[in-house]
Amino acid sequence: xxxxxxxxxxxxxxxxxxxxxxxxxxxxxxxxxxxxxxxxxxxxxxxxxxxxxxxxxxxxxxxxxxxxxxxxxxxxxxxxxxxxxxxxxxxxxxxxxxxxxxxxxxxxxxxxxxxxxxxxxxxxxxxxxxxxxxxxxxxxxxxxxxxxxxxxxxxxxxxxxxxxxxxxxxxxxxxxxxxxxxxxxxxxxxxxxxxxxxxxxxxxxxxxxxxxxxxxxxxxxxxxxxxxxxxxxxxxxxxxxxxxxxxxxxxxxxxxxxxxxxxxxxxxxxxxxxxxxxxxxxxxxxxxxxx
Amino acid sequence: xxxxxxxxxxxxxxxxxxxxxxxxxxxxxxxxxxxxxxxxxxxxxxxxxxxxxxxxxxxxxxxxxxxxxxxxxxxxxxxxxxxxxxxxxxxxxxxxxxxxxxxxxxxxxxxxxxxxxxxxxxxxxxxxxxxxxxxxxxxxxxxxxxxxxxxxxxxxxxxxxxxxxxxxxxxxxxxxxxxxxxxxxxxxxxxxxxxxxxxxxxxxxxxxxxxxxxxxxxxxxxxxxxxxxxxxxxxxxxxxxxxxxxxxxxxxxxxxxxxxxxxxxxxxxxxxxxxxxxxxxxxxxxxxxxxxxxxxxxxxxxxxxxxxxxxxxxxxxxxxxxxxxxxxxxxxxx
Numbered sequence: 001x002x003x004x005x006x007x008x009x010x011x012x013x014x015x016x017x018x019x020x021x022x023x024x025x026x027x028x029x030x031x032x033x034x035x036x037x038x039x040x041x042x043x044x045x046x047x048x049x050x051x052x053x054x055x056x057x058x059x060x061x062x063x064x065x066x067x068x069x070x071x072x073x074x075x076x077x078x079x080x081x082x083x084x085x086x087x088x089x090x091x092x093x094x095x096x097x098x099x100x101x102x103x104x105x106x107x108x109x110x111x112x113x114x115x116x117x118x119x120x121x122x123x124x125x126x127x128x129x130x131x132x133x134x135x136x137x138x139x140x141x142x143x144x145x146x147x148x149x150x151x152x153x154x155x156x157x158x159x160x161x162x163x164x165x166x167x168x169x170x171x172x173x174x175x176x177x178x179x180x181x182x183x184x185x186x187x188x189x190x191x192x193x194x195x196x197x198x199x200x201x202x203x204x205x206x207x208x209x210x211x212x213x214x215x216x217x218x219x220x221x222x223x224x225x226x227x228x229x230x231x232x233x234x235x236x237x238x239x240x241x242x243x244x245x246x247x248x249x250x251x252x253x254x255x256x257x258x259x260x261x262x263x264x265x266x267x268x269x270x271x272x273x274x275x276x277x278x279x280x281x282x283x284x285x286x287x288x289x290x291x
Numbered sequence: 292x293x294x295x296x297x298x299x300x301x302x303x304x305x306x307x308x309x310x311x312x313x314x315x316x317x318x319x320x321x322x323x324x325x326x327x328x329x330x331x332x333x334x335x336x337x338x339x340x341x342x343x344x345x346x347x348x349x350x351x352x353x354x355x356x357x358x359x360x361x362x363x364x365x366x367x368x369x370x371x372x373x374x375x376x377x378x379x380x381x382x383x384x385x386x387x388x389x390x391x392x393x394x395x396x397x398x399x400x401x402x403x404x405x406x407x408x409x410x411x412x413x414x415x416x417x418x419x420x421x422x423x424x425x426x427x428x429x430x431x432x433x434x435x436x437x438x439x440x441x442x443x444x445x446x447x448x449x450x451x452x453x454x455x456x457x458x459x460x461x462x463x464x465x466x467x468x469x470x471x472x473x474x475x476x477x478x479x480x481x482x483x484x485x486x487x488x489x490x491x492x493x494x495x496x497x498x499x500x501x502x503x504x505x506x507x508x509x510x511x512x513x514x515x516x517x518x519x520x521x522x523x524x525x526x527x528x529x530x531x532x533x534x535x536x537x538x539x540x541x542x543x544x545x546x547x548x549x550x551x552x553x554x555x556x557x558x559x560x561x562x563x564x565x566x567x568x569x570x571x572x573x574x575x576x577x578x579x580x581x582x583x584x585x586x587x588x589x590x591x592x593x594x595x596x597x598x599x600x601x602x603x604x605x606x607x608x609x610x611x612x613x614x615x616x617x618x619x620x621x622x623x624x625x
Contacts, residue, residue: 035410095607102556267429276418
């Protein structure tokens, strides 16, 4: 019973991270129709920047300093995104989508090595955050408080994104551009600027995912490549371009994965990919996607 | 469409006139380069077979697969299994069994994947290929996990046991004979692919690529044609995987992981996917590029990524496309 509660909490924690990554991926696809293969690497970049900032500036600093430094990764990744969009993606919107996919693959290669160059080959952690927050009792077991904080951050991020997209003027502009880019442009919207903002926002989400995961897991090389595939599974199940889909998909993936690790560890990942393939077959637009 | 494949193409006499000198150079090559260079070029030819197969889907059918590592890896693993569990050393048996297996799996995956096009096709091929990756990765008691499986060249035989590699200089002999073996298979594959893309079937694929609706009006069974193209494409790539194992000596799950699919796409685009020879040139060049990048810097991925960015932004038609355009311009002037 205790284990079950802990496992459920772990699943939700993991779902929050996955949601942050997948929501960014989905947002970028929804607005710009680009499948960003470098998205996982941007998540890894967020993790590295946060871990580096905490490890360099705040060894032994009080908790509130650590928590203030943590979002640095997300902000840095958003800035990188705001540079990438005009430099690499903008020249390609009129070209076949093969090229868009390829340029994001090139970006993945570049980012992976840029992180290797900047942060070295050793894993970086920000374990100080998790240690100084301590644990609480859940039934008869101890559970890190930080994991609960991440769950709160995940829920807040979901609410925030939903509010931005459905309740603000910027959200209306985003949705209009997503539905019909030419018409939005004809109505006087600065579509180029909307694209920069949308891409940066998507990158911010990925970076935030990396920033909040890094106290719990070390930032290592190759974590982005792995995360991207899981984020793919999430958005394929939920529907590319759908926010609700990313949320439900993240929950499904993380619960299946936790159960998988417990009961059928060998085929835990294979089952996820098969679920994704099955969803694509039966309902290609995903559970919440629109054609 | 301004493509070489859509044109009637050069005359048969011109092709033969170009192919024969190239073939002579390739045949004489091991006399002039050392063992290492011979092996390097053999790798290039093997990747060329994979890219040739891949391009039947991308260049001729208009479907971008991001999961071709699956078929390459499947071919490689089937050969490794034959070594580990049956002690078989004959490359012909590897090819026979491996082709059967990759053919079956690409038929099954293809049947599923061709229900979609564009980005969904890409994601579906990617997801299915990763199923194989996790299986190879997790079932370590069967596949050796990340340690992989060894395929030693010393136990290999070519031509049904006629050629063995034992005793002194075995390695040099292997490098030489294996080069000629791969060259032969490569030539057969190239001719076969040429026949396929210039057959009515190949023309139908190009019609589907250029305008699906019109192709359907003409009565072309689109889904079935795409499926057959997928099957052929996967089998070519699988064959490349089979040939790759004895040369590499080791197979690990890395060749099933999706970045390797990205490398196959990279090769094809590097050479130019709108031409027949593009993938071949691209694969050979990519192989050198990667080997020298890895040898000269720890940050070889960065280099490859930068090359890809330049390629996509400035030279989207690849090496062959760029050169043929230059050639046309010079001829017009002259």
